[in-house]
Amino acid sequence: MTEMTAGSATPEALFSAPSARTLRKALEIVGWLVMAMLLWTGLTSIFGRADFLMEASTVEYTDPLETFNAFDGRYVQFSFATWAHLIPGLLIFGLGPLQFSRYIRKNYLNFHRWSGRVWLTCGVISAFSGGFIGIFYPFMGVDGQGFNESMATTFFAVYTLFCMYKAYSSIRAKQFGAHREWMIRSWALMLAIATERVMLGILMGTTGVGVEVLFGTTFWMAGVVNIVASEIWINLTRTPGNGNRHWKDLDAKAAA
Numbered sequence: 001m002t003e004m005t006a007g008s009a010t011p012e013a014l015f016s017a018p019s020a021r022t023l024r025k026a027l028e029i030v031g032w033l034v035m036a037m038l039l040w041t042g043l044t045s046i047f048g049r050a051d052f053l054m055e056a057s058t059v060e061y062t063d064p065l066e067t068f069n070a071f072d073g074r075y076v077q078f079s080f081a082t083w084a085h086l087i088p089g090l091l092i093f094g095l096g097p098l099q100f101s102r103y104i105r106k107n108y109l110n111f112h113r114w115s116g117r118v119w120l121t122c123g124v125i126s127a128f129s130g131g132f133i134g135i136f137y138p139f140m141g142v143d144g145q146g147f148n149e150s151m152a153t154t155f156f157a158v159y160t161l162f163c164m165y166k167a168y169s170s171i172r173a174k175q176f177g178a179h180r181e182w183m184i185r186s187w188a189l190m191l192a193i194a195t196e197r198v199m200l201g202i203l204m205g206t207t208g209v210g211v212e213v214l215f216g217t218t219f220w221m222a223g224v225v226n227i228v229a230s231e232i233w234i235n236l237t238r239t240p241g242n243g244n245r246h247w248k249d250l251d252a253k254a255a256a
């Protein structure tokens, strides 16, 4: 009987079922809480690394890899690429949550558009500067254990660029639902840097496996976890039809 009811239900009715609405509401709260934790983690990484670079600029050295350690020395060696990574990263984390605010989109559409362009530009710069260090000069060397990090960076930088391109091209074509979905994917990939930090800390503290192995491994793990989380959220909130209606509008209508 239940099967018959579910089988004959319209996509609208299935989408607006009370259990689906409750799940969306609960996951939205969890999502914002997790996002706040990841934002804090990412921002402290940015400021920590910027602080290190500024201190390093006051030190005299001939070989940064010798003066500092093998991990940190690369950031001094490629300080231009590092700053070109940290500054856009700051804007990405600062502007990202605002792009997902309905209040801002509804009341300040112009701000949303311009900050979206800045966000995408920063995303491209971040992908290239992170790509430069991670692909060619990974911690532990590209011909050693660093190959893992190099491949992870290649994969995620290319996929992030692709997601951002799709986000941009779909909004130019006025495909609002598709734009929303590609932006969620792009944002989840950006947040993976913070997920990696959390995973790295936990695994280093609990497994006794060294950072040499864990650094590249957690890069993959964080990317995959964030991609899966974003796909689950996208599927749960994709509205019937062309997907251009917002799930919150449909849920509010169903609750009325």
Ligand code: HEM
Pocket (backbone or CB within 6 Å): 042, 043, 045, 046, 048, 049, 085, 086, 088, 089, 090, 092, 093, 123, 126, 127, 130, 131, 133, 134, 135, 137, 138, 139, 149, 153, 156, 157, 160, 161, 189, 190, 191, 193
């Ligand atoms: C497409 C996007 C991105 C890619 C492919 C990427 C990749 C990378 C890579 C490969 C490194 C160097 C890791 C190493 O070998 O030491 C790195 C470092 C870093 N990234 Fe990104 N990144 C991206 C976006 C971001 C964003 C959005 C932030 C904002 C929080 C960020 C923050 C950082 C920080 C703070 C570091 C320095 C890490 C440290 O101090 O240990 N990245 N990134």
